Amino acid sequence: MVRAKARELGPMDGRADGVAARRSLTSRAGVRRCVAVGLALVMVSGMAGCGGGDAGAGGTPSVSGGASVTPSVTPTPTPSEDPLFTEAKAVHLKYLDQVLRLEKAGGASRLPDEMRVLVTGQYMKDVEAAYARLAKLGTKADPSSQYHVVSVRQSTARDGGIVAIRACVDARNVILLDKTGKRAGRGTLRQDDLSFVKVGDSLAISDGDSVRVDACEK
Secondary structure: OOOOOOOOOOOHHHOHHHHHHHHHHHHOOOOOOOOOOOHHHHHOHHHHOOOOOOOOOOOOOOOOOOOOEEEOOOOOOOOOOOHHHHHHHHHHHHHHHHHHHHHHHOOOOOOOHHHHOOEOHHHHHHHHHHHHHHHHHOOEEOOOOOEEEEEEEEEOOOOOOOEEEEEEEEOOOOEEEOOOOOEEEEOOEEEEEEEEEEEOOEEEEEEEEEEEOOOOOO
16 A cells, blocks of 8 residues: 655646645645656646546557667676566566656556556556546657666565665656647656565566655765
């Protein structure tokens, strides 16, 4: 279960609507912490919804082509590395790929199957609700947008997770467009904290959040 704790939303370039949305979000009793549904989406999550909410129009987008996620290093195991950590890094890259596809598509009322195998439980429900709300907004990422994974390390798992990671992701090349196609903002440097559980033979993200940071951990 995602803990009830509001996190910084990082509104778009200081826009007033982001500030108002953050106030609205933090004022709701029992609000869940902002899940790491996407580094660009987190910036508008006060408007798009940060977990929970009604499903919106938009359908399930195509997931063929169009995404660009660049890791700082290829997530291959080393002799001393925990195999679960290696697998978690690989799942995180696939997750970011699906996030970017969804953001370029402008959200969806239902997560595509390629995303659903990467998330589970309440976290899946929160991610799906957030992208359903994004579909209502008409906000989407520019087709040229891309993420860059700067760093990733193993961290302490939470809420029954068996492995966790902390990743620094550069989303400054993610450009947000409003429903008229005009530039509405850009991404920031983000810190992703994700916990994983086993679903069958594979890891899936069961809990997570994303916060804006000024610099990656050293």
